[in-house]
Amino acid sequence: MKLIVTGHGGFVGRHFRSRFGGNPFEDKEGAPDLRDAERVRSAVGVLEPEAVLHLAAQSSVAASFEDPEATFAVNFSGTLHLLQALSAEGFRGSFVYAGSADVYGRLPETDLPAKEMQPLRPRSPYAVSKVAAEALCYEWSQRQNFRVVLTRPFTQIGPRQAPRFAVADFARQIVEIRNGRRAPVLTTGDLDVTRDFTDVRDTISAYYELLKSGENGEVYNICSGRERSLRSLVEEMLQIAGVEAEIQTSTARLRPAEQRRMVGDAGKIREHVGWQPEIPLTTTLTDILQAAEGPENEQ
Secondary structure: OOEEEEOOOOHHHHHHHHHHOOEEOOEOOEOOOOOOHHHHHHHHHHHOOOEEEEOOOOOOHHHHHHOHHHHHHHHHHHHHHHHHHHHHOOOOOEEEEEOOHHHHOOOOHHHOOEOOOOOOOOOOHHHHHHHHHHHHHHHHHOOOOOEEEEEEEOEEEOOOOOOOOHHHHHHHHHHHHHOOOOOOEEEEOOOOOEEOEEEHHHHHHHHHHHHHHOOOOOEEEEOOOOOEEHHHHHHHHHHHHOOOOEEEEOHHHOOOOOOOOOOEOOHHHHHHHOOOOOOOHHHHHHHHHHHHOOOOOOO
């Protein structure tokens, strides 16, 4: 199938295209700004896709508080422009929307693991924009002649992730300590929170399977179904790297009222398309550390 990938230059997009291919979402002038409806329509017309993986987004929670209007313009209006362009060009293929598990908000521990049918309680402009775009995609699935599949990926990690993300930042610090470029002190936030971590290379496999056979209008968690603390990941990375370091908590990295525990239920995607994560966490962390030795990581 002739596949286009929006956000093809980002962390997930680069991993996806390196494994599964797909055309970058571009017209004659390069990648269009999703806020520009005419450029989006032009790109769709030029590419004539048979399938679309929609990864492009303003993905920073912090930036969404600083400029919520820009976040909505990209995440909601940009998605609308893409859907409108596809409809106008007679698209009849499959469309997978990359949402976020942030839409669940702060769940009580009795509601874990998070399931797709739970109420959504977004707690940032970013999460609200994802809820809105997800609702838009569902509405589109009910009245258009193409298949629309929604996803909620949980915490994604892997090689070449930007150091503004916690695990990538810890890897960078550990490598600097090992190479003598930094004192043996690892600066962190709260390491006792738990998250559901998935290797990005498993996540892209989920997207590919959903492009092929995800059900129209359905939403799927993409997660491991396992709960792990950040502390356990840091300790394992230190062990893999053969580094001893003092762990120092920075108040600047603490997030008030942060969700203490988070884990998802992956039963639906496993049942519908047979996907489950395959890459062991130790492999993921080893590869992240190795990549941290190289050039600047992806955004």
